[in-house]
Amino acid sequence: MQLELLNAQGQATSKVDAPDTLFARDYNEALVHQIVVAFQANARQGTRAQLDRAEVKHSTKKPWRQKGTGRARAGMTSSPLWRGGGRIFPNSPDENFTQKVNKKMYRAGMAAIFSQLAREGRLAVIDSMEVDSPKTKAFAAKLKAMGFDSVLVISDQVDDNLLLASRNLRNVLVVEPRHADPLSLVHYKKVLVTKAAIEQLKEMLA
Secondary structure (H helix, E strand, O other): OEEEEEOOOOOEEEEEEOOHHHHOOOOOHHHHHHHHHHHHHHOOOOOOOOOOOOOOOOOOOOOOOOOOOOOOOOOOOOOOOOOOOOOOOOOOOOOOOOOOOOHHHHHHHHHHHHHHHHHOOOEEEEOOOOOOOOOHHHHHHHHHHHOOOOEEEEOOOOOHHHHHHHOOOOOEEEEOHHHOOHHHHHHOOEEEEEHHHHHHHHHHHO
């Protein structure tokens, strides 16, 4: 598999060889959907909580007498049938949303995403991604000159200058290969990978 090598102006100058095991896999939509959903589920904190009828703030006084009013019987305002009453099956603060994905499935799903990005022309390679100073304006101008407005940059190493220059850009994310996740890969319009990062991805996923 060969991928386009871009220069500083975002123009394809040549081709670079990439492993077929990572960039020429068949697209498995069901598997990709599973690992994306699992990634989102595992990111949930599960700290939400609701009150049952014993925990809501209420009076124990009977709202009205049992008979003679023509209305339904009512004993407390904490009833789940009442507005402001407790929930019947409340969410607990220790709820667990995690989903297990086997390593082999995760690697195959990530390879399928990379392969589909390459087929769609949304993935390209650069020699390196470096900035001289931690200036967001300079880094944004560099990406604009290359023609990118929404891009995920996978660099073999992310120094302080690159991290500080990119973290305030809304549609830009710079990560190392070990932090590349399936949600970011499918979210951003373009993916830039450095040459050295390809080798790291090959060791982790191929």
